[in-house]
Amino acid sequence: MGEAQVSLKHLFRVFTKPEHKDSKLAQIEEHLSDNILDFLSQHVVTKKTSLEEVEQDFADAVVPESPEFVSTHAENLLEKLVAHSVNTYSPTFIGHMTSALPYFHLSLAKLLVGLNQNLVKIETSKAFTPLERQVLGMMHNLVYEQDEPFYTQYLHSARHALGAFCSGGTVANITALWVARNKCLGPDGQFAGVARAGLASAYRHYGINNLGVLCSKRGHYSLSKAVDVLGIGRDNLVTLPCPEQVLDPELALKKGREYQEQGNRLLSIIGIGGTTETGHVDPLDELADVAKELGCWFHVDAAWGGATLFSKSYRGILKGIERADSVTIDAHKQMYVPMGAGMALFKNPEDANAVRHHAQYILREGSKDLGATTLEGSRNGMAMMVYSSLHIIGRRGYELLINQSIEKAKKYAAMIDALPDFELVTAPTLSILTYRVCPAKIQQCLSALPQKDAKKLNSQVDRLVVNVQKLQREAGKSFVSRTRLESPEYGAYPITVFRVVLANPLTNTRDLKAILEEQHAIAARNLVWQQLMANSQCEALHQA
Numbered sequence: 259m260g261e262a263q264v265s266l267k268h269l270f271r272v273f274t275k276p277e278h279k280d281s282k283l284a285q286i287e288e289h290l291s292d293n294i295l296d297f298l299s300q301h302v303v304t305k306k307t308s309l310e311e312v313e314q315d316f317a318d319a320v321v322p323e324s325p326e327f328v329s330t331h332a333e334n335l336l337e338k339l340v341a342h343s344v345n346t347y348s349p350t351f352i353g354h355m356t357s358a359l360p361y362f363h364l365s366l367a368k369l370l371v372g373l374n375q376n377l378v379k380i381e382t383s384k385a386f387t388p389l390e391r392q393v394l395g396m397m398h399n400l401v402y403e404q405d406e407p408f409y410t411q412y413l414h415s416a417r418h419a420l421g422a423f424c425s426g427g428t429v430a431n432i433t434a435l436w437v438a439r440n441k442c443l444g445p446d447g448q449f450a451g452v453a454r455a456g457l458a459s460a461y462r463h464y465g466i467n468n469l470g471v472l473c474s475k476r477g478h479y480s481l482s483k484a485v486d487v488l489g490i491g492r493d494n495l496v497t498l499p500c501p502e503q504v505l506d507p508e509l510a511l512k513k514g515r516e517y518q519e520q521g522n523r524l525l526s527i528i529g530i531g532g533t534t535e536t537g538h539v540d541p542l543d544e545l546a547d548v549a550k551e552l553g554c555w556f557h558v559d560a561a562w563g564g565a566t567l568f569s570k571s572y573r574g575i576l577k578g579i580e581r582a583d584s585v586t587i588d589a590h591k592q593m594y595v596p597m598g599a600g601m602a603l604f605k606n607p608e609d610a611n612a613v614r615h616h617a618q619y620i621l622r623e624g625s626k627d628l629g630a631t632t633l634e635g636s637r638n639g640m641a642m643m644v645y646s647s648l649h650i651i652g653r654r655g656y657e658l659l660i661n662q663s664i665e666k667a668k669k670y671a672a673m674i675d676a677l678p679d680f681e682l683v684t685a686p687t688l689s690i691l692t693y694r695v696c697p698a699k700i701q702q703c704l705s706a707l708p709q710k711d712a713k714k715l716n717s718q719v720d721r722l723v724v725n726v727q728k729l730q731r732e733a734g735k736s737f738v739s740r741t742r743l744e745s746p747e748y749g750a751y752p753i754t755v756f757r758v759v760l761a762n763p764l765t766n767t768r769d770l771k772a773i774l775e776e777q778h779a780i781a782a783r784n785l786v787w788q789q790l791m792a793n794s795q796c797e798a799l800h801q802a
């Protein structure tokens with residue numbers, strides 16, 4: 259069934275002929291273009307299907323022998339893949355950093371794939387390379403605000419790079435630390451530099467035991483991947499506790515000094531411009547001072563929060579970011595670009611030369627090929643999506659989007675505060691907040707109980723939160739994520755919380771109200787709620 263002929267004639271047809279208007283794939287395309295919300299609501303089923311059941315559809319590890327007709331294949335995709343996808347456009351799915359996209363991206367995606375340019379070298383991306391350089395320049399300007407002559411000099415200079423465009427925040431963080439590492443352990447007299455001689459020789463030459471990176475406990479796990487691939491080692495990612503939710507500059511200075519005094523070299527301090535879990539922003543300006551004091555690189559991971567710079571009202575929260583040697587920003591988060599768009603920006607346009615590679619057949623010296631300073635090789639023209647968004651939405655459009663997300667988060671926090679059976683755990687700095695469900699009676703009880711008993715009770719509340727989050731997700735109408743974190747009001751142990759990212763511009767107050775109502779209804783029906791209410795210690799306190 260659905261098997262096509264094995265012939266070059268058939269394959270040439272597949273390469274050259276568009277799908278017939280009535281074919282399944284053409285219908286999918288039309289439906290998507292017409293009304294993606296309707297397409298998703300029709301084809302993404304919310305019906306409970308276990309992961310194991312879905313795996314059954316992808317169980318065969320043999321390459322299909324014969325070609326399949328495109329239409330037959332499209333049917334299969336709808337049934338097996340689309341049906342069990344997640345409806346990221348739904349305004350009641352407020353648990354992730356990637357959500358609904360502006361419509362024009364669907365058509366742009368087609369143009370992007372149609373052109374299939376390769377940004378690794380200019381021969382296959384004559385216009386895309388200058389475009390990508392311009393995008394990096396615009397984002398550099400957003401962060402560093404240099405004057406016009408600066409950008410005239412460096413934007414298209416073959417010997418400089420204002421940043422590296424890459425697939426996302428992870429690769430951007432790796433790239434930034436790669437540059438920092440190669441500069442920190444660079445060529446020196448007879449020593450060829452770490453890039454050529456390797457880490458062991460570099461440590462010997464510079465007389466150090468280890469190279470280290472310092473950040474708060476809330477650092478994204480991509481940082482731990484970065485120190486791993488760069489050979490620095492995960493044990494040398496020094497993560498500091500942040501009871502006040504952000505990295506304490508004094509503690510950073512103290513720990514940095516201690517690390518250096520042990521015969522190590524501190525590679526970089528990392529400030530987070532909006533943590534993934536709570537959206538808090540480290541005191542970047544003060545951390546820049548600390549980095550200066552310690553004589554190390556200063557990197558800011560603003561993968562998620564960087565877009566706040568578009569907002570005149572809120573960009574002050576990131577004050578000090580302009581002092582960072584490198585900054586990570588993801589366009590596929592708060593810039594509403596499809597996934598695959600990250601950037602590492604460099605304050606000093608010379609810095610990227612620390613990782614420059616040349617090859618004879620490609621990336622010749624003096625060429626403007628971006629591939630010479632990017633970690634990735636073949637790369638598509640995702641920069642076009644950022645370019646178009648920057649034009650179609652504009653600085654002021656992004657400002658509105660950022661402002662409304664932050665204001666919505668504040669409103670949601672106020673709604674939570676007003677409900678007796680909910681507790682706001684971390685208030686929003688930007689548009690992320692965390693909270694939990696906890697019966698009012700138990701909240702009172704918790705504040706009166708001694709530490710040890712409170713801890714036990716809190717772990718029971720944790721179970722309630724986990725149950726509610728799971729049951730809500732399984733019901734399929736709405737989605738919030740969850741995490742575990744420490745917060746000063748709850749003692750020195752982590753508690754489980756709901757985590758909300760107000761990313762989707764289409765989410766409104768009614769959606770938020772519905773999500774809270776659903777959570778309350780699920781919680782009140784849950785066995786753990788009954789167990790909490792029957793807690794004898796709380797009963798006794800209640801009677802007294």
Ligand SMILES: *Cc1c(COP(=O)(O)O)cnc(C)c1O
Nearest residue numbers: 426427428478480534561562588
């Ligand atoms: C999302 C995120 C990353 C990782 O970015 P990817 O695009 O998922 O690779 C890194 N740091 C922070 C703070 C993030 O929020």
